[in-house]
Amino acid sequence: MILNRRRFLGTATAASAALSAPMALGQAKPRVVVIGGGSGGGTVARYIAKDSNGAVDVTLIEPSRMYYTCYFSNLYLGGFWDFDALGHDYGNIARTGVNVVHDWAVGVDRDAQTVALASGESIAYDRLVVAPGIDFVEGSVPGWDVSQQSKMPHAYKSGTQAQLLKHQIENMREGGTFCMVAPPNPYRCPPGPGERVSMVAHVLSQTNPTAKILIVDPKENYSKQALFEEGWERHYPGMVTRIGPDFGGNNVEVRPDSMEVVIDGQVEAVDVCNVIPAQKAGKIAELAGLTDASGWAPVLPSDMRSRMDENVFVLGDASAQGAMPKSGFSANSQAKVVANVIRGELTGSRIFPARYSNTCWSLIATNDGVKVGANYEAGADQIESVSSFISQTGEDAELRQQTYEESIGWYNGIVADIFG
Amino acid sequence: MFEKLKILLCIGAVMAPTLALGQATPIGDAAAGAQVYQRECASCHQIGEGAVHRIGPHLNRIFDRRAGSHDDFRYSEALVRQGRDGLVWDLVRLHAYIENPRALVSGTRMSYRGLNDADRRANLIAYMRAYSDQPQNIPEASPTAIAREVELPAETLALEGDVEYGEFLSAECTTCHQRSGDHSGIPGILGWPQEDFVVAMHAYKQKLRPHEVMQSVSQRLDDEEIAALAAYFYKLGRE
Structure with missing residues (x-):
């Protein structure tokens, strides 16, 4: 890539004098390319550069100039967080020394070790990190595809979709029905749908108290279920109904034009419909030949290295690694392991054994926060959970408030870690 | 609350440092205050003979001391500025600060969410006044043994942390605890005396301190890893 080479030539003399890394003079600097500037990609790029x-x-390589976090977008729906506060630009990542290229990666030639961009350029790499997040499985919800996302938003990648869903909720007719078609496992942010229902219920209970919420869920159970159900009963009694697989929640079709949802053959008219389809790794992972029949990209548990290519790592939601949930926290945690390994392989710095962890906070109502988390280790075949914790039902209000305040601290912490 | 504070601060400007509140009546029950101190303050502040600065400054002779005035302790800029502006630790201001630190000093580094119960606060302040010789020339109390939160073998405390390893490990911490030292919602962990850091982490590891994320994180840190983190965050706080 011309830009890179120029930048490299311009700084090579100065940089090589300061290098402590074992690298012969005249040899080009090792090159890392990261596809995707979210919690995984942003972190790994920044940590390697830093x-x-x-x-x-x-x-x-990241097409958007502004990244809107998916985490806390539910709080935005609930009126607890400003939309602008979800957005983060790449200025500080660039200032750490990362070349930020706003373009789409459209292909990877793993033999030549190059990434093709939509602009026509290609960028060579010694190590590639693929962190594209999720895409939706076509046809997973009959009647829905992305062309229907303005009528039935997914709002599962933050940004304008979240704004659209919020607008629809706030303008729903009095006494109307908000329907969520929940996704099958595995999907991004396991407590996300439950938290979203909580936030929608919070808004409706204030502005449209006779409204109803219908969840159509193909899963037997879901993350933090007992906590959410207890909270809905306490804060929004009678508002939320869930149809699980035992009553046909796994057999659903949507009709965006007539705003209908067909559940096990029975037609329901709805007013707002949030369709969260089945998910798979972001498309570039598939184009690069890094995914398997599951649609996700299998990696080694020790360092998130692709099972398809030793020079490629897959991070975050797109990876199939085992027990870690698909979350921004997980991606950030995995990215630090990968950054340490890549830097070690390219510069001879010390490589430490992987440590993975995750905590997911969710908000149920004003000042009613809960959390779930675990430590993870590399097992023989996959990442395994070694210890876990979860908030308990019946906790007192003070603890729940503290948990909520802690979640805000965490949000500010992780975005500072990545973008600050 | 803020109206009240504003008025008090005006009075203070005129009357400090001899605000004559409560001199004739007992502040509270100092014996009960000793327990409040152990529970609320002792993990960061020492008091009594031989007390030294730890995470927070020692609290001997706190009464009528100008805020932020120990030359050998690193305060937040906000606290130092307030001291410069004339904030002096008298009875009223100690009450206000302990009730809600940030109500009195925005940007204080004291990561403490406050003590609402006025009686417990009064007892605590009575206890602390026993270690001040102002304004009534109260003699210093007899030496007080300062118990550590967790008893650790000397060799554990003597471990010298590997800063580079600590930097790697710190990435797990900085998902929540900010490198800038910002502490809204989640406490700041920069620049702690290493021994305090080590003791705190072992207290979580032994589940003496109640926080699930911290208990979980500390669970798989061995003695050397805790020492490495202590060394790294100490260094980061001095930079």
């Missing part, structure tokens, strides 16, 4: 002090050439 910790290698210029010894590694890091390029981040």
Whole structure:
């Protein structure tokens, strides 16, 4: 890539004098390319650049100039968080020394070790990190495809879809029905649908108290179920109904034009319909030949290295790694392991054993926060959970408020870690 | 609350440092205050003979001391500025600060969410006044043994942390605890005396301190890893 080479030539003399890395003079700097600037990709790019002090050439490919986090977008729906506060730009990542390229990665030539961009350029890499997040499985909800997302938003990638869903909820007719078609496992943010229902209920109970919420869910059970159900009963009694697989929740079709949902053959008229389809790795992972029949990209548990290519790592939601939930926290945790390994392989710095962890906070109502979390380790075949915790039903209000305040602290912490 | 504070601060400007509140009547029950101190303050502040600065400054002779005035302790900029502006720790201001630190000093580094119960606060302040010789020349109390939260073998405390390893491990911490030291919702962990950091982490590991995320994180940190983190965050706080 011309831009890279110029930048490299311009700084090579100065940089090589300061290098402590074992690299022969005249040899080009090792190159890392990261596809996707979310919690996984943003973190890995920043950490490699920061910790290698210029010894590694890091390029981040991300089409958006502004990243809107999916986490806390439910709080935005509930009126607890400003939309603008979900957005983060790449200025500080660039200032760490990362070449941020706003373009689409459209292909990967793993033999030539190059990434093709939509602009026609290609970028060479020594190590590639693929962190594209999720895409939706076509046909997983009959009647729905992305062309229907303005009528029945998914709102599962934050940004304008979240704004659209919020608008629809706030303008729903009095006494109307909000329907959520929940996704099958595995999907991004396991407590996300439950938290979203909580936030929608919070808004409706204030502005449209006779409204109803209908969840159509293909899963037997879901993350933090007991906590959510207890909270809905307490804060929004009678508002939420869930149809699980035992009553046909796994047999659903939607009709966006007539705003109908067909559940096990029975037609229901709804007013707002949030369709969260089945998910798979972001498309570029598939184009790069990194996914398997599951639609996700299998990786080694020790360092998130692709099982398809030793020079490629897959991070975050797109990876099939085992027990870690698909979350921004997980992606951030995995990214730090990958950054340490890649830097070690390219510059000879120390490589430490992987440590993975995750905590997911959810908000049920004003000042009623809950959390679930675990530590993870590399097992023989996959990442395994070694210890876990979850908020309890019946906790007192003070603890729940503290948990909520802690979640805000966490949000500010992780976005500062990545974008700050 | 803020109206009240504003008025008090005006009075204070005129009358400090001899605001004559409560001199004739007991502040509270100092013996009961000792328990409040252990529970609320002792993990960060020492008091009594031989007390030194830890996470927070020692609290001997706190009464009528100008805020942020120990030269050998690193305060938040906000607290130092308030001290410069004339904030002096008298009875009223100690009450207000302990009730809600940030109500009195925005940007204080004291990561403490406050003590609402006025009686417990009064007892606590009575206890602390026993270690101040102002404004009534109360003699210093007899030496007080300062118990550590967790008893650790000397060799554990003596471990020298591997800063580079600590930097790697710190990435797990900075998902929540900010490198900038910002502490809204989640406490700041920069620049702690290493021994305090080590003791705190072992207290979580032994589940003496109640926080599930911290208990979980500390569970798989061994002694050397805790020492490495203590060394790294200490260094980061001095930079």
